[in-house]
Amino acid sequence: MSKQTQRKSMKYEKKEYKKTRTMEANWYLSSYNYKFNITHMQPFLKKMKQKKLIGNKCSGCNRVFYPPRLVCGECLVKPDRWVDIRETARVATYVIAYLKNEEGEVEERPLVLVQHDGCDTTSIAELAPGVDVKDTYIGLPVRAHWKDEPEGGLEDIEYYDLMEDDAEDLQ
Amino acid sequence: MDKVGIVGYNQVKLYSDANYGRYEMIFEAVRGALDNAGLKKKDITTVISATNDYYDGRTISNCFTVEVGGGYLADESKVEMDGAHAMLYGLMRILSGNHKLAVVWGGSMPSCYPYHSARLYETDPTWERPNAYVNDVTASGFQMRAYMDKYDIGAEYIANIAVKNRKNAAKNPLALEEAQNSNITVDEVLNSDAYSDPVTELMVAQPCDGVAAVLLAPERQALKITDKPVWISGVGWNQDTYYIGERDLSTCTSMELAAKQAYDMANINDAKNDIDVAELHEAYAHEEMIFTECLGLAEKGEARKLNTSIGGDLPINPSGGAMGGKPPCATGLIRVIEAVKQIRGEAGDYQVDGVNRAVATGQIGMCAQNNIVWVLEGGGE
Numbered sequence A: 001m002s003k004q005t006q007r008k009s010m011k012y013e014k015k016e017y018k019k020t021r022t023m024e025a026n027w028y029l030s031s032y033n034y035k036f037n038i039t040h041m042q043p044f045l046k047k048m049k050q051k052k053l054i055g056n057k058c059s060g061c062n063r064v065f066y067p068p069r070l071v072c073g074e075c076l077v078k079p080d081r082w083v084d085i086r087e088t089a090r091v092a093t094y095v096i097a098y099l100k101n102e103e104g105e106v107e108e109r110p111l112v113l114v115q116h117d118g119c120d121t122t123s124i125a126e127l128a129p130g131v132d133v134k135d136t137y138i139g140l141p142v143r144a145h146w147k148d149e150p151e152g153g154l155e156d157i158e159y160y161d162l163m164e165d166d167a168e169d170l171q
Numbered sequence B: 001m002d003k004v005g006i007v008g009y010n011q012v013k014l015y016s017d018a019n020y021g022r023y024e025m026i027f028e029a030v031r032g033a034l035d036n037a038g039l040k041k042k043d044i045t046t047v048i049s050a051t052n053d054y055y056d057g058r059t060i061s062n063c064f065t066v067e068v069g070g071g072y073l074a075d076e077s078k079v080e081m082d083g084a085h086a087m088l089y090g091l092m093r094i095l096s097g098n099h100k101l102a103v104v105w106g107g108s109m110p111s112c113y114p115y116h117s118a119r120l121y122e123t124d125p126t127w128e129r130p131n132a133y134v135n136d137v138t139a140s141g142f143q144m145r146a147y148m149d150k151y152d153i154g155a156e157y158i159a160n161i162a163v164k165n166r167k168n169a170a171k172n173p174l175a176l177e178e179a180q181n182s183n184i185t186v187d188e189v190l191n192s193d194a195y196s197d198p199v200t201e202l203m204v205a206q207p208c209d210g211v212a213a214v215l216l217a218p219e220r221q222a223l224k225i226t227d228k229p230v231w232i233s234g235v236g237w238n239q240d241t242y243y244i245g246e247r248d249l250s251t252c253t254s255m256e257l258a259a260k261q262a263y264d265m266a267n268i269n270d271a272k273n274d275i276d277v278a279e280l281h282e283a284y285a286h287e288e289m290i291f292t293e294c295l296g297l298a299e300k301g302e303a304r305k306l307n308t309s310i311g312g313d314l315p316i317n318p319s320g321g322a323m324g325g326k327p328p329c330a331t332g333l334i335r336v337i338e339a340v341k342q343i344r345g346e347a348g349d350y351q352v353d354g355v356n357r358a359v360a361t362g363q364i365g366m367c368a369q370n371n372i373v374w375v376l377e378g379g380g381e
């Protein structure tokens, strides 16, 4: 800004009048149908129904994905093998969410990323109700808590129960 | 400009309601393009996609297409326009000298959302949206009538373009099945349902599910990868005003200027004789005639006299063009691929004899607001 303009703009008095007008309009699509593949999920969902966990493995990089993935991005190929993974897992990282309950009180709930033993990826999960936020830490051992009657879906694992941490610190 | 070659390509079969997810469709297109050139994921140095948040049902939608599009831990970016525009970004990436292989892919899946309704929201919220039902189809009606009136052209000439393209599409195994019709007549086109008079259903390129991908490489790499590279000898692009009311709809100024830029770069003085085949992104039958004139392939108002069939004076859209299926964000890129196929002699039943130089166009916006023109040439050395 030149000095002259600056001087001019300093003299400028702000007038009180409306310069804009807003109008209500829509900005939405009436609907969106998300289409996704299910064929590569079928063996996984079948096993879930039997309270068993499997992940798929990429033969290019040997990584195991849980939940199963359609494509390994690193190798740009489809993972082609199924491997069993265990229902025990460790908390990879966590965040504290604040949720209002029915009485309007704010509750603290940890939301966790768990890594099952035997796989290379983590999944988003919740810890058992009643777990104190202060008890959550990275590396916390947990175990999948199944629904009584699994239906073959990701919701079959309701939440994760805490396990006793028998890991010893390295001397 | 340094030489940049198209070294691989792939397009998936077009469907009105594909029996597989968008994620897998992208994978099929990109993986197929790499296989076409005999390359691996490791060879990719940059990835440019053409998609649209609105069409993908996700915000910043290239977040989700990373793995299947080849962008995993790679230099990756997105263009929210036609795939032919994404190729421009890919070309610039290669010309920067930092990249050895660019993957350019584009596509969408309109079986998941109402395409023509979505395009209502392309219009201006203060001037156009409240008082008129203006979307891509009605806007094209303005355009078609303006063109017909200016040069005194009957609707049968425009229907004729739809007939030619739908017949050509019947020879293209990747075209949309609903668009393929080898027995279609001008009367059928004229008597099909009115979309917005004078535009009838069969004059409209049907939005459909599809993804396409091309691979670009600088000269040295291109010659290592394939003995049949297709070279980019010219490109031009131009944006017209947003307001339809400010444009002369009987022509397409942005296409004219884009063509001039591309021809200057490719040293083309006489487009009619220098170009062997054209693949145009005509969203509506009449747009093919307007584009033909703006590209200098016919005089103004004379496009109807040009024989543009596969064996004709100057074949236009031998693959069926956008009329053979218009996957949003992929159509322009498919035009480029079809031009490449013609130059490499890989077009099968719709191959035009002796093609060495082809032009391909892409467009975006109401009444083809923004256009891009590619001039491609063969010749291995």
Ligand SMILES: [Zn+2]
Pocket: A058, A059, A060, A061, A062, A063, A072, A073, A074, A075, A076
């Ligand atoms: Zn892998």
